[in-house]
Amino acid sequence: MEDKKCFNCNSSEQDIPVVNLSYKGKQLWICPRCIPSMIHEPHIVQDSLNRAENE
Numbered sequence: 001m002e003d004k005k006c007f008n009c010n011s012s013e014q015d016i017p018v019v020n021l022s023y024k025g026k027q028l029w030i031c032p033r034c035i036p037s038m039i040h041e042p043h044i045v046q047d048s049l050n051r052a053e054n055e
C-alpha cells in the first residue's frame with residue numbers, strides 16, 4: 001500500500017495525520033503543519049508541488 005506522506009515536509013501518516021488533496025488530477029497529501037504555509041506562502045509550497053508533480 002502507498003505510504004501517505006506530506007508532499008511538503010515528507011511527514012508520514014504514521015507520525016501525523018495527513019489530509020488528502022487533489023492537484024492537477026493527482027492525489028497529494030499534506031500535514032496540518034504545512035497547511036498554513038500552503039495558504040499564506042503558496043510560492044514556497046509551489047516548489048514542492050512541482051516536485052511531487054514530476055514524480
Ligand SMILES: [Zn+2]
Nearest residue numbers: 006009031034
Ligand atoms: Zn508537512
